Amino acid sequence: MPSQLPPKENNLFKRVVKCYEQKQYKNGLKFAKQILSTPKYADHGETLAMKGLILNCLGKKEEAFDLVRRGLRNDLKSQVCWHVFGLLQRSEKKYDEAIKCYRNALKWDKDNLQILRDLSLLQIQMRDLEGYRDTRYQLLKLRPGQRASWIGYSMACHLLEDFDTALAVLEEYRKTQEVKSYDYEFSEFLLYQNSVYREAGRNKDCLEHLEKYEKQICDQVSIMEVKAIVSYNLGLKDKAEKYYRQLIDRNPSNNDYYTGLVKVLELSTDEMMANLYSEFVEKYKYSHAPKLLRLQVTSGDTFKRYVGDYIKHALRRGSPPLFLNIRPLLKDKTKAKIIEELVLDYSHNLKNHSKLLTDDENKEPPTTYLWTLFFLAQYYDHFRKLDVAMKYVEEVLDHTPTLIEGYTLQAKIYKHADNLQLAAKLMDEARSLDTADRYINSKSAKYQLKIDNIEKAEETCAMFTREGVSAIENLNEMQCMWFQTECAASFLRQGKIGEALKKCHEIDKHFTDIIEDQFDFHTYCMRKMTLKAYISMLRMEDILRSHPFYFKCAVLAIQAYVSLHDNPITETEEDTEVNSDGLTAKELKKLKSKQRRAKKKAELKEEKKADSKDTNDKKKADDNAEPKLDPKKLVQIPDPLDQAIKFLRPLQDWSAETIDTHLYAFDIYYRKGKYLLMLQSLKRARNIDSQNPQLHINIVKFALAVKAKADLNKAVSQVVETELEVLLEGMKLQEFNDNFIERNKNSIAHQSAGAEALNILNPSASDRVLQLCCNLSYDHIETELPVCAKVYKNLQKDTFGKVPESVIETYRKSCSQLFPLAAVFQDNQTASETNEVVSSLSELSVK
Amino acid sequence: MIELGDITPHNVKQLKKLNSVIFPVSYNEKFYKDVLTSGDYAKFAFYNDIIVGGVCCRVDSSDNRRRLYIMTLGCLAAYRCLGIGTVMLKHVLKLAETDGHIDSVYLHVQINNDTAMAFYKNFGFEVIETKSSYYKRIEPSDAYVLEKKLK
Numbered sequence: 001m002p003s004q005l006p007p008k009e010n011n012l013f014k015r016v017v018k019c020y021e022q023k024q025y026k027n028g029l030k031f032a033k034q035i036l037s038t039p040k041y042a043d044h045g046e047t048l049a050m051k052g053l054i055l056n057c058l059g060k061k062e063e064a065f066d067l068v069r070r071g072l073r074n075d076l077k078s079q080v081c082w083h084v085f086g087l088l089q090r091s092e093k094k095y096d097e098a099i100k101c102y103r104n105a106l107k108w109d110k111d112n113l114q115i116l117r118d119l120s121l122l123q124i125q126m127r128d129l130e131g132y133r134d135t136r137y138q139l140l141k142l143r144p145g146q147r148a149s150w151i152g153y154s155m156a157c158h159l160l161e162d163f164d165t166a167l168a169v170l171e172e173y174r175k176t177q178e179v180k181s182y183d184y185e186f187s188e189f190l191l192y193q194n195s196v197y198r199e200a201g202r203n204k205d206c207l208e209h210l211e212k213y214e215k216q217i218c219d220q221v222s223i224m225e226v227k228a229i230v231s232y233n234l235g236l237k238d239k240a241e242k243y244y245r246q247l248i249d250r251n252p253s254n255n256d257y258y259t260g261l262v263k264v265l266e267l268s269t270d271e272m273m274a275n276l277y278s279e280f281v282e283k284y285k286y287s288h289a290p291k292l293l294r295l296q297v298t299s300g301d302t303f304k305r306y307v308g309d310y311i312k313h314a315l316r317r318g319s320p321p322l323f324l325n326i327r328p329l330l331k332d333k334t335k336a337k338i339i340e341e342l343v344l345d346y347s348h349n350l351k352n353h354s355k356l357l358t359d360d361e362n363k364e365p366p367t368t369y370l371w372t373l374f375f376l377a378q379y380y381d382h383f384r385k386l387d388v389a390m391k392y393v394e395e396v397l398d399h400t401p402t403l404i405e406g407y408t409l410q411a412k413i414y415k416h417a418d419n420l421q422l423a424a425k426l427m428d429e430a431r432s433l434d435t436a437d438r439y440i441n442s443k444s445a446k447y448q449l450k451i452d453n454i455e456k457a458e459e460t461c462a463m464f465t466r467e468g469v470s471a472i473e474n475l476n477e478m479q480c481m482w483f484q485t486e487c488a489a490s491f492l493r494q495g496k497i498g499e500a501l502k503k504c505h506e507i508d509k510h511f512t513d514i515i516e517d518q519f520d521f522h523t524y525c526m527r528k529m530t531l532k533a534y535i536s537m538l539r540m541e542d543i544l545r546s547h548p549f550y551f552k553c554a555v556l557a558i559q560a561y562v563s564l565h566d567n568p569i570t571e572t573e574e575d576t577e578v579n580s581d582g583l584t585a586k587e588l589k590k591l592k593s594k595q596r597r598a599k600k601k602a603e604l605k606e607e608k609k610a611d612s613k614d615t616n617d618k619k620k621a622d623d624n625a626e627p628k629l630d631p632k633k634l635v636q637i638p639d640p641l642d643q644a645i646k647f648l649r650p651l652q653d654w655s656a657e658t659i660d661t662h663l664y665a666f667d668i669y670y671r672k673g674k675y676l677l678m679l680q681s682l683k684r685a686r687n688i689d690s691q692n693p694q695l696h697i698n699i700v701k702f703a704l705a706v707k708a709k710a711d712l713n714k715a716v717s718q719v720v721e722t723e724l725e726v727l728l729e730g731m732k733l734q735e736f737n738d739n740f741i742e743r744n745k746n747s748i749a750h751q752s753a754g755a756e757a758l759n760i761l762n763p764s765a766s767d768r769v770l771q772l773c774c775n776l777s778y779d780h781i782e783t784e785l786p787v788c789a790k791v792y793k794n795l796q797k798d799t800f801g802k803v804p805e806s807v808i809e810t811y812r813k814s815c816s817q818l819f820p821l822a823a824v825f826q827d828n829q830t831a832s833e834t835n836e837v838v839s840s841l842s843e844l845s846v847k
Numbered sequence: 848m849i850e851l852g853d854i855t856p857h858n859v860k861q862l863k864k865l866n867s868v869i870f871p872v873s874y875n876e877k878f879y880k881d882v883l884t885s886g887d888y889a890k891f892a893f894y895n896d897i898i899v900g901g902v903c904c905r906v907d908s909s910d911n912r913r914r915l916y917i918m919t920l921g922c923l924a925a926y927r928c929l930g931i932g933t934v935m936l937k938h939v940l941k942l943a944e945t946d947g948h949i950d951s952v953y954l955h956v957q958i959n960n961d962t963a964m965a966f967y968k969n970f971g972f973e974v975i976e977t978k979s980s981y982y983k984r985i986e987p988s989d990a991y992v993l994e995k996k997l998k
Contacts (some may be wrong), residue, residue, distance in 0.1 A: 318895050365848070366925045367895040399925050401868055402861045402898040436857035631967065 005044065009035050016050050020057075028054045043263040045075025049084040064088060079109035086118070095126050111142055111290065120152065121522045127542070129842055132156045132318075140169075147173070148526050151189075155531070159538070163200035170196065179216065185529040187218040192531035194226065203233045221250065226617075228257075230267070232264050240264045252284035258293055270297040288325065295329055304338050311343065312356050315371045316364065320405055322371070323378040330382060340379060347372045370400050377409055384783040386417045386821060404433050408440065409445060417821035418785055420451045421835075431460070438464050449486035452494055457483075479510040481549045488556045497560050497569065498631030504557035505629050508647070511550055515541055546654030554647040558664050561644035565671055569635045644668050657686040661696070666698045670705065675716060678702050679723050686727065693753030696740050699727050737761060748778050749787045758802045769800050774811050781818060788815050789824050849934050851890040854882055854901070857933055861898050862891070869900075869921035878918070881905065887942055888915075890921060892931050899926040902935040904942075906949070914994075915943045917954035943997055948998045953994040958987055971995050 019028030054065030086101030123132035134158035157166035197206035228243035277294035377392035407430035414423035431444035448457035462471035488503035525534035665681035744750030755772035816825035892900035900922030979991035
């Protein structure tokens with residue numbers, strides 16, 4: 001069918017297009033109707049497509065797709081029809097499909113600017129970089145007068161690491177620019193151009209470029225930073241030193257500048273570095289950075305003097321972050337000891353003489369003593385000497401019961417002591433003392449989630465979320481991921497797998513949304529010339545799921561799906577769970593059908609509401625159309641392990657350096673019976689930490705699985721056999737385990753892993769298993785609460801076969817002596833005492 | 848170092864904490880509700896940015912007189928003798944003076960509280976009355992009434 005309309009209809013068609021562009025959708029539809037009601041043109045493809053496009057904007061998606069498809073069928077050679085179809089696909093976020101449509105459209109109108117621009121946006125969004133470059137080249141050829149054409153093409157080359165072309169195009173463009181006295185956008189352009197020189201490794205050009213255009217660049221810090229680094233790369237030490245010193249003078253609190261300078265000056269010994277830092281300590285008295293850096297490179301008496309000065313100053317100032325600054329030093333045992341002795345001495349002197357040192361001239365204010373006690377509580381908490389930490393924090397609160405930090409610290413200590421009830425109670429106490437502080441409010445909510453009190457957590461958060469909306473919804477909308485992650489963890493603990501998965505999927509969607517949100521920036525950044533920021537955004541989005549928040553969420557999702565695989569939930573099960581309050585089968589049936597009807601009605605109502613809403617706002621219509629996550633449906637899936645793999649993939653891609661990634665990968669592939677993939681995960685984990693306790697158990701499980709499986713494909717079995725020998729270090733399985741136990745004698749985590757492995761290998765060796773895992777005589781056993789708790793739970797769950805009650809009880813008693821505060825080891829009496837403390841605390845807060 | 852700050856619904860629980868450790872008497876909910884509406888007549892004392900004391904008064908217009916009554920004035924044990932009480936009391940006296948229509952400032956002190964007696968006498972307060980069995984649940988239960996005349 002020919003697409004050409006006679007003049008009258010053609011005019012109408014133009015008006016349809018115009019109405020669409022001006023968002024006068026109703027008029028647009030009117031004109032379209034006028035054309036289509038002429039019998040001769042009832043099937044006019046482009047008009048049908050345009051009508052569909054307008055309807056799509058009005059939220060009538062299905063009708064829209066119908067019309068556009070019909071239009072396209074009637075006029076396959078029309079760029080309009082293809083373009084419209086592409087736009088529809090794009091609005092559905094089917095970008096690959098949309099790209100195909102645009103390409104088809106271009107076949108019939110290869111120089112259509114609008115289509116080329118739309119196509120380029122999709123290509124960069126999908127990171128089809130080569131396609132993007134070609135499209136940008138087309139645009140540059142067609143519109144050489146536009147700034148965006150030049151920048152777009154050079155950026156495409158830059159992303160493809162074709163630096164020479166990128167730089168040539170940028171330079172051509174630069175030549176056309178007039179020099180004005182102040183032009184921020186041009187300044188951004190120059191910095192971008194410069195960054196391409198640097199990435200291309202052309203240090204000399206980079207430096208010359210900077211020196212030449214220095215006056216036109218507004219961002220002075222960037223200039224100096226680049227100059228310093230590039231001068232260093234070029235071996236221009238004097239220059240580099242000069243620039244670093246200038247930078248330090250501008251901002252003496254930036255660690256990078258100091259480390260940069262150390263590199264330039266080739267300071268090889270600690271003493272040389274200490275001298276350099278001392279120079280800056282003298283010069284910038286208020287700056288922490290050189291002082292803290294100096295503490296890293298000094299030792300013995302010098303260290304003692306410097307660290308003493310630093311701590312004394314901070315204690316006098318009442319600076320709660322003191323401990324955070326000092327903490328990195330505690331990795332060094334000698335330094336930790338020095339600090340401990342110093343501060344103990346201070347606290348002693350303050351208590352008896354109100355002085356930090358006995359020969360100080362003036363007396364200290366009481367707050368100095370307070371912060372000294374506070375520091376000691378943090379110090380002992382760090383080393384998990386929790387009883388000592390508790391003693392100090394109690395002293396803090398006796399001294400100043402209005403110090404909110406005291407309660408938060410006490411809550412934290414209880415958390416480390418595994419007494420979450422008390423921890424949550426205290427954190428809420430802290431919150432109640434300053435209800436305008438959102439930080440403590442969030443902390444309190446988090447602690448409520450740790451004791452699975454989701455309702456209270458929501459109430460707490462609601463004090464700060466928008467009124468009129470439920471807090472949970474608002475937090476989801478705000479992409480408040482910590483809250484959702486803790487919720488997911490809590491649901492998982494409670495066995496509410498569906499709810500947990502819902503939260504995980506919500507978090508996953510935040511990441512998808514963030515990637516989606518790039519779209520608007522492709523045009524915006526180009527227009528605003530924020531090119532450096534744009535490039536770094538693109539690179540950040542590329543690895544978005546490497547974020548620790550994603551890791552946490554993915555781990556929970558994997559655990560949930562794996563447990564779903566191990567214990568599938570059938571529909572009936574779930575339902576009986578919900579309605580188990582003594583109803584007869586008949587009543588139950590009635591109730592259920594009633595519920596179903598009510599639900600349907602509600603759904604219908606909602607749909608209607610969505611329909612009747614002002615649908616001009618396309619985005620809103622989109623959101624409404626998105627399927628809601630239903631916890632019940634999330635657990636009724638045939639392939640939980642495949643779902644788990646979806647969450648695992650990004651971890652393998654972006655968090656491969658974390659051993660947990662590969663341990664979880666094993667968990668999944670073990671259940672799927674995928675031998676090569678199991679092997680892959682074991683090898684990757686082994687490269688990170690060959691002595692990891694869980695890895696050890698996994699290797700043993702793998703070896704047994706291989707042994708049990710007779711019908712492996714020959715090629716696979718060969719690989720597996722060879723690699724298994726490497727994993728077992730040429731030993732027999734039993735020997736391998738004995739060796740592991742022997743080799744890691746001093747670690748309870750390893751010993752209990754060895755015991756677990758032994759139990760798998762030889763279930764009849766239960767005496768030795770118990771002896772291994774119940775042993776508690778290790779150095780620093782006080783830091784091993786999580787392992788002990790795990791062993792205790794394993795004993796209770798009969799993981800090691802039936803264990804006599806008396807053995808479990810003995811283990812519990814010894815542990816409760818080691819960890820007197822831990823709830824998990826408390827007997828009923830102590831537990832009820834704890835409850836009393838909890839309730840007395842709540843009385844206090846009522847009073 | 849020493850500063851005065853407002854008592855608000857957000858931090859009023861700190862006042863409860865303070866009072867519960869400083870005074871042997873416990874105050875009811877109404878007391879704390881009133882405090883929130885008394886503006887400058889109720890203040891926290893901050894020492895190095897930490898709340899360590901508080902003062903709460905109200906205007907008492909009985910017997911055809913307008914008098915300022917100090918309900919509580921106190922500071923945590925660890926922060927005594929640093930001039931915090933003085934700052935709070937001076938604040939109260941100044942309020943009373945700027946008001947212009949206040950005849951006197953008065954308060955109750957438990958008869959064995961020598962430090963408090965010395966403190967107030969230092970600012971020109973005088974004992975005008977001894978009330979026996981003023982306190983209900985603490986010993987000694989008698990109290991002095993101290994007053995400082997402004998007019």
